[in-house]
Amino acid sequence: MSGHPHWSQARQQQQRHQTLAKQGRQEHKVRDDFGDEWVDKEVESEVVKGANVTVLRGKVAGVSRYWLKIAVDGQTIYVNKAFILSIRPVEIKDGAPGGPNAGEQSSKSK
Numbered sequence: 001m002s003g004h005p006h007w008s009q010a011r012q013q014q015q016r017h018q019t020l021a022k023q024g025r026q027e028h029k030v031r032d033d034f035g036d037e038w039v040d041k042e043v044e045s046e047v048v049k050g051a052n053v054t055v056l057r058g059k060v061a062g063v064s065r066y067w068l069k070i071a072v073d074g075q076t077i078y079v080n081k082a083f084i085l086s087i088r089p090v091e092i093k094d095g096a097p098g099g100p101n102a103g104e105q106s107s108k109s110k
Contacts, residue, residue: 032065035081036063038060038063038087039061039063040060040061042057042058042059042089042090043057043058043060043070043088043090044057044087044088044089045057045070045079045084045085045088046085046086047079047083047084048084048085049083053085056070056072056079057090058070058072058077059071061076066080067079067080067081068087
């Protein structure tokens with residue numbers, strides 16, 4: 001099997017990776033997660049809790065490697081990222097401060 005082209009190619013890639021690692025470089029920089037993008041944003045996340053799925057809605061107060069710190073109704077909840085099914089930004093309703101109609105005057109004031 002040692003003469004198979006696949007093994008030869010695999011050895012070459014491994015040696016290249018080891019050489020780059022010794023030089024303190026990585027061949028491809030892979031991002032662990034996107035948690036830092038959620039900090040200080042209102043989110044809605046689906047979280048597995050036993051056999052049920054719970055929806056949490058709150059502001060992401062902090063992020064660590066394995067946890068999200070979410071402020072929900074005045075309480076701080078720490079959620080293990082392994083149990084998060086999805087997370088999305090909370091949509092701002094029309095007419096709300098900072099919403100899609102922000103800065104427009106109402107028809108009453110015209």
